[in-house]
Amino acid sequence: MITFERVTKRFEPWTAVDGVSLTVEAGEFCVLIGPSGSGKSTLMKMVNRLIVPDEGTIRVGGEDIAMLRPEDLRRRMGYVIQNVGLFPHWTVERNIATVPTLLGWPKARVRDRVSDLLDLLKLDARRFRDAYPHQLSGGQQQRVGVARALAAEPAILLMDEPFSALDPITRGALQAEMTAIHKATGTTIVFVTHDMDEALKLANRIAVLDHGRLIQFGPPLEILHRPANDTVRDLIGREDWGLKLLAVETVGQRVRPDVEKVPGAPLPIDAPLRQAIAEMVARGTDRLPVVDARGRPAGVLHLSDVVRS
């Protein structure tokens, strides 16, 4: 879907992005992570040509984006930034309708789309449709920001640290929303963060950048199990590596297909192991029943299986 071919961007004398080659597959949730100044934002802004690379080619759906009119390219992609940037003089409805209006959608279609998006982002339409941005909390503003980015049903969504200014609870809720939206729409998402927990929670694949270079690109488990170098280890955090792993691995990866009957409320098979451990501690037990997506018994999770590597 998005291909970077040996892409370089310099801000003389600094090289912000240094010969990065990388392919984000269609429908993938790709998270860019790295220390501050590592070139994450620069790399992402080159996708919608807010920044133009000095060297290399970027293709979107096979097309070299240097050949496209920047405005047309941008209208095909959603863009969400940390400071939200809602238009303060427009209502929530008009903010969300920005790109559909630019694309000349008929009024009725825009209105329906706004209603759907308010639902999708769990914003009460009666309360918020005609509100102005200053009447919204930070979390609500960023929900509108995400809705606005999704408005014209873009195939690609670019998000630059969209939740880092929010409190942990609001951030958690919006992360869950993003996972659900990604599942429901199949949009290709490129998401910048410097928070490894967020990356592990959201990503199909994580790209680690340092000093403008791509150091590692792989699924969360691979990043955790085989960090490419010390920078990646630092990003994971050496002390709570185990906890991060528990957050990524699911019950299904450790469940015993036993028929043994275990009492208590069962766990879903796709729950993270972290949740399983928390349940074991809370219930004072070392084994829990597990059910599959349709609620049928799928076996038993033993503490000893969680602890073994």
Place this chain on the structure above:
Amino acid sequence: MPHRTILHNRVALLLAAAIAAAALTLPFLGFAPNRLLSGRPVALWAALEGAALEGAADWLVLLPGAVVLAVPFLRPGRLVSVAYVAAGVLFAVGLVWLAGEQAARLAANAAPAARTSFGAGFWVMEAAALLAAMDGVRRLGLASAWRIAVGAVAAGLIGVMLASGRLDQLSILKEYANQRDVFAAAVVRHAVLVAAALVPTLLVGVPLGVLAQRVPRVRRAVFPVLNVVQTVPSIALFGLLLAPLSVLANALPGLGIAGVGPVPAVIALTFYSLLPIVRNTVEGLDGVPSAVREAARGMGMTKRQIFLKVEVPLALPVFLSGLRITLVQAVGLAAVAALIGAGGLGAIMFQGLFANALDLVLLGAVPVIVLAVAVDAALKLAVSIIGRRAA
């Protein structure tokens, strides 16, 4: 609080004290046998006595006056503030009414050349009454539209009295009667001078502001120049323009330019008006948050769309307050332009000054003040209407 004070409103107390002192010690009106002689003072109580003796109603002005005097000693509250505003407005209007009626009573037994002018006591009490009304409005925490409405009511009541002819025996209106045609022409000329300066100011100032906001080099060059222009005294600027424009007039007689008259006045007014317009255009555009600009660009708006749909509406309130400053300043400066033969209300003021006729000066000055206040109010209203959405 350890002890209760009976004083609840210090501003009101100060105003009440000013009113009481002015009522007791300063002449309310001055009565002179003709316009050139200085008059004998007429105290407030004498005017009230005159009304009472004739069974006229204008002594009723005492009622709102008493309320204004009582307010500092009342426990503050919404009702008191409403009464305060109403009393301030009615007292201000009532003083004018009383002055007009008393002038008529004095004129009844005097020669036609006799003059009744406002005295120091009138001015102090009038100012205090208007300040009291504003203080009350502020205490009520009303939106600026309401503040303007209160001002409009006061202006409207005085306007009705003017139209009814009840004030005709006041000296300032006698001056008006002598100058009726000149006066109307002067008001129009004054407004035309201001409007004529506004056109080039906007045509040059707005693009210059937009450019200065985008190009740091332009910004660094423009502001020192405009700041220096602002510090040149207006008479000096008019004088400075005299020479080059006279040369130009001699070289190109067909253009209708002259070293004196309205053209140099408009040019000078334009120079003064540029600074607030350029400055506020830049400030307004600077105030657009960078995140909003980035989002607009990232959504795929063109440069033109970003400017027209995002930057202009967001910069508008700040720009309009620049326009307000420009216009109020130009209304005042246009009075000085009379010195180089540009006409306008300034011409009446200077004529009065040279003839030592204070009421003629007032006839020129009062409309200048009214015009400035009206422009100020209208643009404040516009800013508050536009700013409310984008707050």
